[in-house]
Amino acid sequence: MKLKLEQIAKSYAGHRALDGVDLTLADVRSLVLIGPSGGGKSTLLRVIAGLEYPDAGSVEINGERVVYEEAALLRHRRTIGTVFQAFNLFPHLTALENITLPLEKVHGHGPAAAAEIARQLLARFRLEGHAARRPAELSGGQRQRVAIARAVSIKPRLLLFDEPTSALDPEMTAEVLDMIKELREEGRDFILVTHEMGFARQVADQAALLAGGRIVESGPAQQIFDHPATPQAAEFLAKVLKY
């Protein structure tokens, strides 16, 4: 994936969440966004997802510029799989129906074909026993895994994970991270916002540190984690890796 972010700015009620984000990556498989809370990671991800209109700047994915107009954004969102921190699934639908809904209503698959795709995915991620369950009957980890399966089911050109494990306990976190790792090994392109530094280091080939709405440092993940160039990055990493 080629990713080019130019001078992206976004304010909410006077607060500058993004203050001119620049990032150009010629070839990236997995990008991880790290940084302190309120630093702009989630906002940036939502801008890339086409869920938020930037006040200024541009996003280019594989040389294609994202047009921030409702009709174009609708098409854009349909090529991207987004997974949020929690409440991704629709509570009135079963796990299977949660996956088939976009396949049928957005991507034009027939009901049988959609169910087949959903079943295969659930089986692959060892969730087949939960196909007929509603979100309320699933554990937090299972819910996130179904949500990821849904995001993957549409064969997106890019997956976006917005702190997919921050609402989970450690055991469930592990099962979700395992799944993301599996997708990584499969060669899926993704951008991940996370506080799981150990995991970020394992799966990411590129990392960017956001603070105060700007990119403080970016580059190959190993390099950033092991030899941060800026004092700000060094300080952040020292803090989060202390325990």
Place this chain on the structure above:
Amino acid sequence: MGWSQLFIASRTPGAPPPPLPVRVLNCLLVWLALSLVFFFAFHQLAYQWHWQAVGANWELFVNGWLCTIEISAAALVLSTVLGLLLALARRSRVLTLNYFGRVYVEIVRGTPLLVQIMILFYVVAPALRVPDRYRVAEGVVILSCFSGAYIAEIIRAGIESVGRSQLESAQAIGLTRPQIYRYVIFPQALRQTLPPLAGQFASLIKDSSLLYIISIPEFTANANAVNATTFSPFECYIPLAVGYLILTLPISLWTRRLERRHKFET
């Protein structure tokens, strides 16, 4: 077992319900108390009961009751459609629609149904040249206009109960705006709204009794008519109360069941 256990339920949460004999005993006590009050009151009145005169008019009662059911059922459907449209109007970004929804709901909910019936029937309908043979249909429309305002608020609350995160997920998977309503908001809002909606329908049935003032031959109007010729108000109005109760009680019980089920689901 102490005496108190005959009358007072356990304080422990999740304790089994009181045994059947205890419940029956307490029901009987309530029934007895109510009977005593009414028996005493009617006894004081020294009322001469004339059930025969009223019994001879049983057909009017049955026809009126059936007419009430028809009007209520039709108004139920129409007011739901109207309520839905008003709820959407109130959420609309088109300001004219939005304000119309607001003004409509406030005016209709803030004024007596009696006045609304009068104005719609004696002012608006003649202006629109509605022929008199559509009187029952007019009644249905008037009742629906009234009930629709309440249903609009119920539906709006239901729609607003669907969380922001749900809308966001729906957007993220690429659903269009109408699809988000159709597949995400409405199915969830429906569950929220069913109990209050059922309650509103019970009210609607009772409110239909006010249509007697425009001489629609519904239940109340016919009971009034029988009273006018037989001069036996209680023999007319007690069956009236029972007739309405037969319609509203099942709805009320059904509402309670819906509420219980909803509690388990979330």
